[in-house]
Amino acid sequence: MKFNPLAPPLHPLCGSALGTMTKLASSPDLSGLRMNALRRAEKFALQNSSSELLPRERVCKCLKMRITSEKGVGIRYNENRGTAHYDNLQRCGSIWICPVCAAQISEGRRQELKAGIAKWTGQGGAVYLLTLTNPHHYGDNLDQLLGGQKKALKYLWSDRKPKEMFASLGKVGHIIASEVTSGKNGWHPHYHILLFFKGHINEKALQSFIALQWQNCCKKAGLKVPSIEHGCDIQDGTYADKYVSKWGLEDEMTKGHTKKGREGSATPWDLLRQYEDGCERSGRLFQQYALAFKGKVQLRWSKGLKDLLLVEDVTDEQLATETEKDSIEIKVLNREMFRLVIKYKLRASVLRAAELEMTDGYSRINDLIMDAAIRETKENMPRLMKDAELIDVQYRTLALAAS
Numbered sequence: 449m450k451f452n453p454l455a456p457p458l459h460p461l462c463g464s465a466l467g468t469m470t471k472l473a474s475s476p477d478l479s480g481l482r483m484n485a486l487r488r489a490e491k492f493a494l495q496n497s498s499s500e501l502l503p504r505e506r507v508c509k510c511l512k513m514r515i516t517s518e519k520g521v522g523i524r525y526n527e528n529r530g531t532a533h534y535d536n537l538q539r540c541g542s543i544w545i546c547p548v549c550a551a552q553i554s555e556g557r558r559q560e561l562k563a564g565i566a567k568w569t570g571q572g573g574a575v576y577l578l579t580l581t582n583p584h585h586y587g588d589n590l591d592q593l594l595g596g597q598k599k600a601l602k603y604l605w606s607d608r609k610p611k612e613m614f615a616s617l618g619k620v621g622h623i624i625a626s627e628v629t630s631g632k633n634g635w636h637p638h639y640h641i642l643l644f645f646k647g648h649i650n651e652k653a654l655q656s657f658i659a660l661q662w663q664n665c666c667k668k669a670g671l672k673v674p675s676i677e678h679g680c681d682i683q684d685g686t687y688a689d690k691y692v693s694k695w696g697l698e699d700e701m702t703k704g705h706t707k708k709g710r711e712g713s714a715t716p717w718d719l720l721r722q723y724e725d726g727c728e729r730s731g732r733l734f735q736q737y738a739l740a741f742k743g744k745v746q747l748r749w750s751k752g753l754k755d756l757l758l759v760e761d762v763t764d765e766q767l768a769t770e771t772e773k774d775s776i777e778i779k780v781l782n783r784e785m786f787r788l789v790i791k792y793k794l795r796a797s798v799l800r801a802a803e804l805e806m807t808d809g810y811s812r813i814n815d816l817i818m819d820a821a822i823r824e825t826k827e828n829m830p831r832l833m834k835d836a837e838l839i840d841v842q843y844r845t846l847a848l849a850a851s
């Protein structure tokens with residue numbers, strides 16, 4: 449049977465789908481749910497910043513515009529997980545610039561990677577983690593760096609020497625992950641590559657060989673040439689496992705991000721956080737990054753590897769639009785209510801209110817929306833008063849004219 453990342457996860461002990469377990473329904477992990485709610489609130493906030501910086505991109509409509517205008521915005525609740533989500537809202541499916549979609553897509557991709565590695569190592573194969581980079585300096589153009597690295601990598605797969613070496617070692621395929629950070633030396637795009645071999649190899653010997661080849665490839669591609677020590681690194685399966693278990697989670701793993709990001713290297717989500725904290729320069733860097741990565745593939749499997757590892761092909765869009773089927777509708781927000789939710793940035797608060805409502809029965813969603821309506825009326829009050837005064841003056845003028 450092929451591995452399908454959209455299928456519900458299985459219980460580690462009994463193997464049944466987690467969504468069908470009633471025991472979990474009665475005891476959702478409350479601290480875990482609180483953490484999830486916090487992460488979700490952060491993702492919505494970062495998505496707002498991304499939309500502000502990229503007003504022409506689809507991220508601006510993501511989970512803000514309805515799919516069909518004939519229906520309101522549903523709030524659905526999954527009793528087993530204790531979580532709420534929206535229904536009838538568009539998704540942008542962008543892995544690079546939408547923190548909400550990226551988290552969902554990454555989760556699906558991580559499951560694919562994990563299943564692929566487990567399948568391969570389970571039948572005696574070995575997986576190694578190769579990291580490739582090249583020198584970069586402040587002021588280097590990100591587009592040019594990406595273009596150069598793409599060329600250099602193409603040489604690495606197709607040049608005679610490395611090709612023969614990989615074949616002799618029993619390489620059956622690879623998965624390339626493209627990543628970028630920004631630091632005091634400018635943009636740092638790099639590749640993490642999972643190498644699949646028929647059996648164990650001497651990774652240090654391969655590292656020495658690849659380091660030389662990578663130097664040649666970078667030179668041919670017009671890139672600054674890396675040193676033997678810094679351009680290439682190969683780690684064994686333990687590191688490959690560790691990398692995969694962390695992959696795509698950088699939005700959740702860089703707590704204390706602002707400090708870390710400013711001193712060391714910042715991920716794109718760190719740049720958004722810094723922009724949120726008032727750093728205009730980080731906002732401009734995020735715009736550069738978004739432009740350079742638009743349309744690029746984040747994870748590339750070599751030809752035939754998915755079939756070999758029995759992993760189903762699922763698109764980013766499919767992963768992003770996959771909502772939890774096992775849920776019930778608990779409320780529908782009409783157009784006006786949802787307008788207030790968006791205007792006052794209440795998307796995360798409303799979902800949290802729905803989850804708490806389902807736990808203790810105390811009504812919160814209506815209160816939140818009512819507060820927003822009162823706030824809007826108060827904000828509009830000066831204008832309304834002015835209008836009323838104007839009407840009063842006009843009325844008096846008319847009355848005088850008539851007398």
Ligand SMILES: [Zn+2]
Binds near residue numbers: 507510546549550
């Ligand atoms: Zn999105």
